[in-house]
Structure formats: structure tokens, C-alpha cells
Amino acid sequence: MFSFPVHHTFGPHATLSYTLRSLGLLFQPWKWRNGNEREHLRKALQQSFHGDVxxxxxxxxxxxxxxxxxxxxxxEEVILQAYTCVVVPNAVHAYGGVPIYADVDGDTLNLDCADVERKITTRTRAIIAQHTFGIPANLPRLRKLCDERGILLIEDCAHVLPDDSASPIARxxxxxxxxxxRDKAxxxxxxxxxISRKSDVSNALKNAEDHAGELPRSVIARYLLYPRIYFKTRVLYVIGLGRACLALCKKLHxxxxxxxxxxxxxxxxxRMRKLPNACAALALHSFERLPMINAHRRNLTRFYIEECTKHGWNVIPGVTEHLALQKFPLFFPNADRLRELLKRENIYLEDGWTGCVICPRGTATETLGYSPGIGPKAEGMCEKILSLPTHPTMSMKQAKRLVTALNDLTAKC
Ligand SMILES: Cc1ncc(COP(=O)(O)O)c(C=O)c1O
Incomplete structure (x- = not known):
């Protein structure tokens, strides 16, 4: 039977309305770099998250x-967690800072606060609290720690944006x-x-944004084509031509x-570049739908929790049903094998966050200051993780198909 692919990375936000918006912008090149949308986005974020944007x-x-x-x-040192994306320590290195890795807390996949405390020195300037996959970091404890030691707290909200104005996340x-x-909150x-809540730093950030360069138009055009390419590719996967279509798009750069x-x-x-107005327009389109996107993520999270209970799959304590997860983490000893076998069912769960503590696989971890053994819990869990999608183009029907396929495979393997 034909079915749409289940995936993490085939245009996860490219719904029909998002794709139409991007196509509309593609045909309005005068709006690519400049326009009102960038200021509208800034204002909307400023109002929601109380800071200079x-x-x-x-x-x-x-x-x-x-x-x-x-x-x-x-x-100066910046403490960050061992299970993160390579671009985070790269940004620390970029201005000569030293990334110091703390292990993760196995219950939340976020910073282990006890290990953070052990790693603080007189050179510690900042701590990055990453809300991994939308699971909240221990903000009260990290805030207290930072206040006591005069350290800056940076929240990395790449994976989550709350739609609830009482949430402490991003605030x-x-x-x-x-x-x-493309696959973020x-x-x-x-x-x-x-988002800055320190006025002296805001002045320097304003200067950085004012002096940032522009992205080439050829890059903006490709960003605007991205939703269209994946919207079409997902259909082509149904008839077995998706992979060829993607290969062709890659060949054509x-x-x-x-x-x-x-x-x-x-x-x-x-090199700092301004946010293109066209990307701001799409981000604004997403942000205006945040309550709907997060409600969808919460529904899928709730569904996965129920299914895990039914099938005896262990859910980590930090994952609860009121969370709008960016993806739902599960753990199986043979996660790589399961991912491989699921491809036969048109299910693609490779998301770049497997088999590595500084993701994706194949990063120069030693160059980035990470040596094996620094984060034993992160090293163990990244080998076993198998995350399930919760993004806007993942339907409940697909989630049911995914859980059935996973259950069949875990029974066999
Ligand atoms: C945890 C985390 N922080 C920050 C980033 C940086 O985001 P961007 O891809 O927009 O540079 C990413 C992703 O790449 C990420 O996964």
C-alpha cells in the first residue's frame, strides 16, 4: 500500500500553507532582503519574550x-552540554573561548547540574542551557548557580518556543x-x-546587526525553494522516486x-549576515501558528507516551505529556539497526542526533575540546537513541503506522 514517508528531515515545517507562503515570496524578489516582516517578527518576539531582539x-x-x-x-570558558550540535561549540571557539563540556542528566538529556557545578572555575563566563528536543532544562537551579557565581546564563531555545506566556523558557x-x-521550534x-536582557550588551548586539552583511540572493532563492522541493519529494517517495529527486536536487546544488x-x-x-526579510516572513508565519504547532506536538507526545506504556518502552522521566517536544526520544540497544530496517517501511528516522555527542556523526570532537569519557551518560545514550517525529507535517495516522512498525520490529529483533 502507498504511504507518505515518515521522516524528521524532509521539510518538517513544509505544510501546504507554509509552502504556498514560500512560493509567494519566491515570486516577490523585492521582498527577499528588505521589507516589513523582519520588524514585525522582531516586535512579536520582543512582546512575547521581554527583551531586545x-x-x-x-x-x-x-x-x-x-x-x-x-x-x-x-x-574564558563556556560550559555547555555533551550532547549538542557542533555549531554551538564552534561559536564558542570562534572568538577564542574554551568550550567545557558537562555530562547530561539521563532523565532529561539536558545539563547535569551537579557536573556543571564541578566544572565551574574562575574562568567560567557563561553556561548554555539547551532545552534538548523541547525538554526543559533545570532553569531554577542554573539561574541560582549563575547568580551566585556572577556567570551569564544563555538559554539555547533552538528546539523549543513556548506558546504559554507563563513559561520560564526563553524568559x-x-x-x-x-x-x-528548517527543523526547529x-x-x-x-x-x-x-534575545538580550542586558542593556549594555544590547547596544553591542545592535551594532553587530546594523553592520551585518546581506546573504546572496542565490542563497535566499534556494531557501525559498526548499519547502517546495520537499513538498513534492514527499509525494515522489510514495511512488519510489523520492530518493532520485533528492539526489538530483543535491547535484544541482x-x-x-x-x-x-x-x-x-x-x-x-x-561572518555576520542579516536575517533575510523573506526568512523573517516565514518565521513569522510559523510564530503566528505557534499555539497550533505546539498543540500538535503535544498531541503526538501524548500519543507516544500512551503507546510506550502499552508496549513497555521506557520513557525518560523528563518527558511528560504537557510538553511540545521537537522530537520524542526513545532508547533501544539496537537503535541503528531498527532505523535501517524501518527504511523498508518508508520510515526515515535519521536526524543527525544519533551515535555522536557532538552532532552530527563525524565531527572532529577532539578539535572541539571533547575527549572520550568527559560525558559518559551522553556517550551511552547517543548510541541507543531513536527519536520519533512530532513536527507539523507528521500526522497522527503516520504516528500510528510508525508505532506499529516499531513494535513489529522490536518483537523480531
Ligand atoms: C541545540 C542547537 N543550538 C543551536 C543551533 C544553531 O541553529 P542554526 O542551525 O540556526 O544555526 C542548533 C542547530 O543547528 C541546535 O541544534
Whole structure:
């Protein structure tokens, strides 16, 4: 029987309305770089998250701009967690800072606060609290720790944006970093922001944004094509032509990789670019639908929890049914094998967050200051993780198909 592919990465935000919006923008090139949408997005984020908002062409640039704005010195340390994306330590390195890795708490996949405390030194300048996959980090404890020691708290909200105005997420840090990447909490295909709650740093960030360059039009055009390509590719996967279509798009350089080979080696090109107005328009489109997107994520989270209970699959304590998860983490000793077998069912669960503590696989971990043994819990769990999608284009019907396939396979393997 024909079925749409289940996936993490085939245009997770590319719903019909999102794809139509991106196509509309594609045919209005005068709106690509400049227009009102960027200011509307800034204002909307400012109102929701109470801080000064500065927009850049990616979350990693926003983070690097922040390190420059706080004048991070070359001997200063930034504590971050061992299970993270390579672009995060790259941004610390970019201005000469030293990334110090703390292990994860196995209950939440977030910073283990006891290990953070052990790793604080007189050179610690900041702690990055990543809300991994939308599971809240221990903000009260990290805030207290930072206040007591005069350390800056940076929230990495790439994976989550709350729709509830009482949520402490994206409101507790001295700074919050947002990403509008293609698979993040909200999406502009690309883009990022810093929310600053320190006025002296805000001045430096304003200067950084004002002096940022523009992305080439050819890059903006490819970002706008991205939802259209995947909207079509998902249909082609139904008749077995999806892979060929993607290969062709890659050959024609229509798809821009999320992480470049240079970034995987631990290098970040230090260049700040403005958030293109077209990406801001798409991020705004997403942000206006945040309550709906998060309600959808919560529904799928609830469904997966119920199914896990039924099938005896262990759910980590940090995952609860009121969370709008960016993806739902599960653990199986043979996760790689299961992912491979699921492909035969048109189910693609590779998301770049498996088999690595600095993701994706194949990053130069030693160059990035990570040596085996620093984060034993992170090293153990990343081998066993198998995450289930919760994104806007993942339907409940697909979730049911996925759970059935997973159950059949775990019974056999
Ligand atoms: C946890 C985390 N933080 C920050 C980023 C940076 O976001 P961007 O892709 O917009 O640079 C990413 C993703 O790439 C991420 O996964």
C-alpha cells in the first residue's frame, strides 16, 4: 500500500500553507532582503519574550554575535552540554573561548547540574542551557548557580518556543538564542535571533546587526525553494522516486546543508549576515501558528507516551505529556539497526542526533575540546537513541503506522 514517508528531515515545517507562503515570496524578489516582516517578527518576539531582539541569518551567527558582544576573552570558558550540535561549540571557539563540556542528566538529556557545578572555575563566563528536543532544562537551579557565581546564563531555545506566556523558557536566561532553521521550534527555513536582557550588551548586539552583511540572493532563492522541493519529494517517495529527486536536487546544488564539512571539522566562518526579510516572513508565519504547532506536538507526545506504556518502552522521566517536544526520544540497544530496517517501511528516522555527542556523526570532537569519557551518560545514550517525529507535517495516522512498525520490529529483533 502507498504511504507518505515518515521522516524528521524532509521539510518538517513544509505544510501546504507554509509552502504556498514560500512560493509567494519566491515570486516577490523585492521582498527577499528588505521589507516589513523582519520588524514585525522582531516586535512579536520582543512582546512575547521581554527583551531586545537581534536577528541574524542563523542561530549559530546569533550565538557568535553574542560572544563578541560580551567580549568573550580567549581564556574564558563556556560550559555547555555533551550532547549538542557542533555549531554551538564552534561559536564558542570562534572568538577564542574554551568550550567545557558537562555530562547530561539521563532523565532529561539536558545539563547535569551537579557536573556543571564541578566544572565551574574562575574562568567560567557563561553556561548554555539547551532545552534538548523541547525538554526543559533545570532553569531554577542554573539561574541560582549563575547568580551566585556572577556567570551569564544563555538559554539555547533552538528546539523549543513556548506558546504559554507563563513559561520560564526563553524568559529566564540573561540571553536566549533562537533558531529558525528548517527543523526547529519555528522555521524561516534559516535564521536566528538573540534575545538580550542586558542593556549594555544590547547596544553591542545592535551594532553587530546594523553592520551585518546581506546573504546572496542565490542563497535566499534556494531557501525559498526548499519547502517546495520537499513538498513534492514527499509525494515522489510514495511512488519510489523520492530518493532520485533528492539526489538530483543535491547535484544541482539546490539544497543547502545544515552543517558544512568545514563546520564538522570545528571551523566557523566569522561572518555576520542579516536575517533575510523573506526568512523573517516565514518565521513569522510559523510564530503566528505557534499555539497550533505546539498543540500538535503535544498531541503526538501524548500519543507516544500512551503507546510506550502499552508496549513497555521506557520513557525518560523528563518527558511528560504537557510538553511540545521537537522530537520524542526513545532508547533501544539496537537503535541503528531498527532505523535501517524501518527504511523498508518508508520510515526515515535519521536526524543527525544519533551515535555522536557532538552532532552530527563525524565531527572532529577532539578539535572541539571533547575527549572520550568527559560525558559518559551522553556517550551511552547517543548510541541507543531513536527519536520519533512530532513536527507539523507528521500526522497522527503516520504516528500510528510508525508505532506499529516499531513494535513489529522490536518483537523480531
Ligand atoms: C541545540 C542547537 N543550538 C543551536 C543551533 C544553531 O541553529 P542554526 O542551525 O540556526 O544555526 C542548533 C542547530 O543547528 C541546535 O541544534
Amino acid at each position: 537581534f536577528l541574524f541569518s542563523s542561530g549559530r551567527e546569533a550565538l557568535a554575535a553574542l560572544f563578541r558582544a560580551i567580549q568573550l576573552r580567549s581564556d 529566564t536566561g540573561d540571553f536566549s538564542i533562537l533558531s529558525f532553521g 519555528i522555521s524561516g527555513v534559516a535564521g536566528g535571533a538573540v 539546490l539544497l543547502i546543508p545544515i552543517v558544512t564539512p568545514e563546520e564538522k571539522k570545528g571551523n566557523m566562518i566569522l
